[in-house]
Amino acid sequence: MILFDAGAETATPTIGADRLRCLQALEQKVLWLAVWMIHHANHIRPRRDGLKVGGHQASSASVATLMTALYFDVLRPSDRVAVKPHASPIYHAIQYLFGRQSRERLERFRAFGGAQAYPSRTKDADDVDFSTGSVGLGVAMTSFAALVRDYLKAKRLVDDPIASGRMIALAGDAEFDEGNIFEAMVEAWKHGVRNVWWIIDYNRQSLDAVAPERFYRPLDNVFRGLDWRVVTLKYGRRLERAFARRGGDALCGWIDACPNGRYSALAYKGGAAWREQLLHDLGDTSGIRELLDDHDDAALHGLMTNLAGHDLGSVLEAFHEADDDRPTCFIAYTIKGYGLPFAGHKDNHSGLMTPDQIDALKRAMNLREGEEWDPYAGLDVGADELRAFLADVPFAQPAARRHSAPAVTVPAAFDVPAADAISTQAGFGRLLTDIARSHPALADRIVTTSPDVTVSTNLGGWVNRRGIFDPQGRSDGFKDERIASPQSWAMSPRGQHIELGIAESNLFTLLAALGLSGSLFGARLLPIGTLYDPFISRGLDALNYACYQNARFILVGTPSGVTLAPEGGAHQSVYTPLIGMGQPGLTAFEPAYVDELCEMFRWSFEHIQDDEAGGAVYLRLSTRPLSQPARRLTPELREQILAGGYWLVPPGPDAELAIVACGPIVAEAVQAHRDLAEDLPDAGLLVVTSPDRLYGGWRNDRRPHVEQLLDALPATAGLVTVLDGHPSALSWVASVKGHPVVPLGVDGFGQSGDLADLYAAYGIDAEAIVGAAARLCVRRGVSGSRRAGATGASGR
Numbered sequence: 001m002i003l004f005d006a007g008a009e010t011a012t013p014t015i016g017a018d019r020l021r022c023l024q025a026l027e028q029k030v031l032w033l034a035v036w037m038i039h040h041a042n043h044i045r046p047r048r049d050g051l052k053v054g055g056h057q058a059s060s061a062s063v064a065t066l067m068t069a070l071y072f073d074v075l076r077p078s079d080r081v082a083v084k085p086h087a088s089p090i091y092h093a094i095q096y097l098f099g100r101q102s103r104e105r106l107e108r109f110r111a112f113g114g115a116q117a118y119p120s121r122t123k124d125a126d127d128v129d130f131s132t133g134s135v136g137l138g139v140a141m142t143s144f145a146a147l148v149r150d151y152l153k154a155k156r157l158v159d160d161p162i163a164s165g166r167m168i169a170l171a172g173d174a175e176f177d178e179g180n181i182f183e184a185m186v187e188a189w190k191h192g193v194r195n196v197w198w199i200i201d202y203n204r205q206s207l208d209a210v211a212p213e214r215f216y217r218p219l220d221n222v223f224r225g226l227d228w229r230v231v232t233l234k235y236g237r238r239l240e241r242a243f244a245r246r247g248g249d250a251l252c253g254w255i256d257a258c259p260n261g262r263y264s265a266l267a268y269k270g271g272a273a274w275r276e277q278l279l280h281d282l283g284d285t286s287g288i289r290e291l292l293d294d295h296d297d298a299a300l301h302g303l304m305t306n307l308a309g310h311d312l313g314s315v316l317e318a319f320h321e322a323d324d325d326r327p328t329c330f331i332a333y334t335i336k337g338y339g340l341p342f343a344g345h346k347d348n349h350s351g352l353m354t355p356d357q358i359d360a361l362k363r364a365m366n367l368r369e370g371e372e373w374d375p376y377a378g379l380d381v382g383a384d385e386l387r388a389f390l391a392d393v394p395f396a397q398p399a400a401r402r403h404s405a406p407a408v409t410v411p412a413a414f415d416v417p418a419a420d421a422i423s424t425q426a427g428f429g430r431l432l433t434d435i436a437r438s439h440p441a442l443a444d445r446i447v448t449t450s451p452d453v454t455v456s457t458n459l460g461g462w463v464n465r466r467g468i469f470d471p472q473g474r475s476d477g478f479k480d481e482r483i484a485s486p487q488s489w490a491m492s493p494r495g496q497h498i499e500l501g502i503a504e505s506n507l508f509t510l511l512a513a514l515g516l517s518g519s520l521f522g523a524r525l526l527p528i529g530t531l532y533d534p535f536i537s538r539g540l541d542a543l544n545y546a547c548y549q550n551a552r553f554i555l556v557g558t559p560s561g562v563t564l565a566p567e568g569g570a571h572q573s574v575y576t577p578l579i580g581m582g583q584p585g586l587t588a589f590e591p592a593y594v595d596e597l598c599e600m601f602r603w604s605f606e607h608i609q610d611d612e613a614g615g616a617v618y619l620r621l622s623t624r625p626l627s628q629p630a631r632r633l634t635p636e637l638r639e640q641i642l643a644g645g646y647w648l649v650p651p652g653p654d655a656e657l658a659i660v661a662c663g664p665i666v667a668e669a670v671q672a673h674r675d676l677a678e679d680l681p682d683a684g685l686l687v688v689t690s691p692d693r694l695y696g697g698w699r700n701d702r703r704p705h706v707e708q709l710l711d712a713l714p715a716t717a718g719l720v721t722v723l724d725g726h727p728s729a730l731s732w733v734a735s736v737k738g739h740p741v742v743p744l745g746v747d748g749f750g751q752s753g754d755l756a757d758l759y760a761a762y763g764i765d766a767e768a769i770v771g772a773a774a775r776l777c778v779r780r781g782v783s784g785s786r787r788a789g790a791t792g793a794s795g796r
């Protein structure tokens with residue numbers, strides 16, 4: 001069994017011997033605490049459900065040195081770090097040593113209310129900067145946080161030292177299999193983002209597999225191609241010294257050529273196996289036998305696994321050398337499970353040490369029974385010295401790291417853009433343009449962004465007024481050449497629109513960063529992101545990631561549904577209303593009319609600023625112009641719109657039917673309601689402005705709005721629900737009071753056509769609604785003149 005090898009680190013030009021001794025002691029302690037925390041959760045804490053608790057001892061060990069160097073020496077309080085998900089125990093152990101994490105929470109690692117399995121900005125109590133868990137996203141988040149910091153800097157909304165903080169990702173090497181990282185790199189390059197470090201824990205292992213050795217080259221090339229500095233930390237100083245001996249070149253060549261799988265296997269087997277292999281391969285090379293004779297098995301193992309990512313001195317030197325703001329990638333060679341019995345084993349990802357192995361490690365770390373949680377026991381450095389050292393660590397100095405920012409005042413109402421017929425998407429564009437003109441204080445804090453669909457989602461008017469953000473500034477070539485265009489594309493540090501390439505994952509990761517601007521950097525922004533509604537799915541995990549961190553933004557999905565008609569199925573969203581309902585931390589609306597949209601926007605600006613009870617908002621909009629009702633919203637109607645729905649036509653006392661409709665399909669519902677008036681004069685028409693709010697209220701409120709609405713409807717009445725989206729987003733309304741229902745909507749792929757063709761094909765036109773009403777009435781036994789369906793429609 002191979003166990004932790006403290007090695008004897010030597011001082012470096014910038015790190016004195018005493019300092020290094022303390023750091024090495026902390027490195028040892030951090031590794032122990034992480035391993036113990038996981039062991040305790042799996043083997044000691046009582047369990048009730050027979051489930052494995054898990055935790056990642058090997059992933060943690062891999063990064064113990066790198067994190068020790070960062071947190072106990074290199075970081076400043078203004079730096080922000082995304083820690084690779086499976087190093088959560090190391091992070092919590094470090095915060096414990098700083099006195100920012102309680103022993104109780106460590107004892108409850110992965111238990112309810114305890115330290116989280118993956119670092120969580122919202123659920124952990126020890127000041128996690130960026131949540132991680134879904135690999136790749138935390139890494140990208142650091143780039144976008146840096147972009148947000150640059151945006152604030154350009155507008156003088158943030159002071160030093162916050163403005164000079166580094167955005168740092170401690171990444172697992174397999175995270176670079178996730179495409180989102182490369183999308184983020186390209187975008188960051190376009191925006192000239194600075195002051196970002198990505199430190200790759202290059203253990204060449206993922207969950208299942210050992211990575212091919214060839215991977216290093218493309219990785220290195222990509223970074224260099226995008227103007228990053230690449231610092232490769234390959235061999236530790238003990239190995240470097242061995243390379244300087246006779247036979248050292250051959251030894252170096254041998255390791256360089258050693259396939260990752262073989263190297264990992266030998267790292268697992270230990271000293272005797274290294275010896276046998278080296279004798280076999282290099283025994284005839286002058287100097288090698290002497291080198292082997294100079295090392296017993298343990299020392300040989302220590303030497304051969306002395307990769308730079310486990311050599312504190314090398315790591316510290318490299319980090320300190322990168323002292324400018326150039327984006328820097330450190331590729332730090334490591335061994336997964338370093339210092340633990342399963343070091344290098346290809347199956348070690350979810351491996352857990354046995355109680356016997358833990359006991360042996362405890363002994364190797366000079367810990368006695370009962371000292372397992374002790375921050376100082378068993379180390380070569382005394383408790384007082386370590387306490388003093390910790391108190392002096394730059395990162396431990398008092399500084400606000402969770403900022404707050406004053407709220408931006410939101411007007412009591414927005415003027416509704418005047419038009420007889422207008423789409424919600426056009427209304428959105430006009431509203432935003434009007435805000436840019438008429439509400440400067442609010443507009444100054446709005447920042448918009450879009451993945452290459454700025455103009456086609458109607459942000460053009462806003463961009464013409466507020467400009468595109470570019471820290472350096474660039475003129476609009478077409479304007480300079482006096483070529484007519486409705487769109488001004490000038491870029492400057494004053495610009496308030498961040499134009500992204502087509503990568504929806506980037507949109508959501510940027511929204512995550514913009515939406516945390518207040519708490520990360522102390523300056524509040526009101527982010528609005530637009531994209532075509534179906535492509536929400538493309539970035540869904542990043543959207544979830546943004547919401548999980550409680551980032552605040554307004555998302556506009558437009559156009560949506562088959563209502564996009566001629567553009568065909570690939571651009572038509574079907575189940576996004578269910579995403580709106582199902583995504584925690586996101587409130588979804590789908591307005592039919594533009595006055596509703598204006599009220600939703602006003603509410604959204606307040607909601608995203610409500611630090612306690614707020615969240616992000618999603619508005620599903622359409623390009624279909626609709627005749628607008630001639631009305632002024634009463635306070636009561638405003639409330640109902642926000643609560644999720646209102647009776648456009650309240651049901652009469654003898655109503656046999658109500659149509660429940662959402663979004664632009666309300667026009668068909670109005671038509672069908674008219675068609676039914678003669679047969680069913682008491683029928684009601686309910687406009688649902690938010691299936692999400694309506695459903696949430698039903699689940700959580702004492703007097704749910706949906707119940708109050710349905711109180712107006714006799715218990716015997718039937719419902720026809722209809723939307724341009726998946727029918728289950730509305731059909732649940734029937735179960736509130738047990739009304740019979742025919743649910744209409746779209747549950748197949750979209751296709752090209754005109755509105756009449758498509759609405760008929762998917763059974764959501766007026767005729768289909770009337771047909772559904774007829775079927776309901778037949779089912780309910782409504783007879784004679786009271787039966788609907790003279791038209792004999794073809795509802796589905």
Ligand SMILES: Cc1ncc(C[n+]2csc(CCOP(=O)(O)OP(=O)(O)O)c2C)c(N)n1
Nearest residue numbers: 059086133134135172173174175205206207
């Ligand atoms: C998006 C996503 N897919 C899959 C997983 C499951 N998973 C967890 S860790 C891991 C491999 C991680 O390897 P690496 O990043 O190299 O970390 P290491 O443990 O080697 O330090 C995988 C596939 C995940 N967390 N996120």
Ligand SMILES: [Mg+2]
Nearest residue numbers: 173174205206
């Ligand atoms: Mg790995």
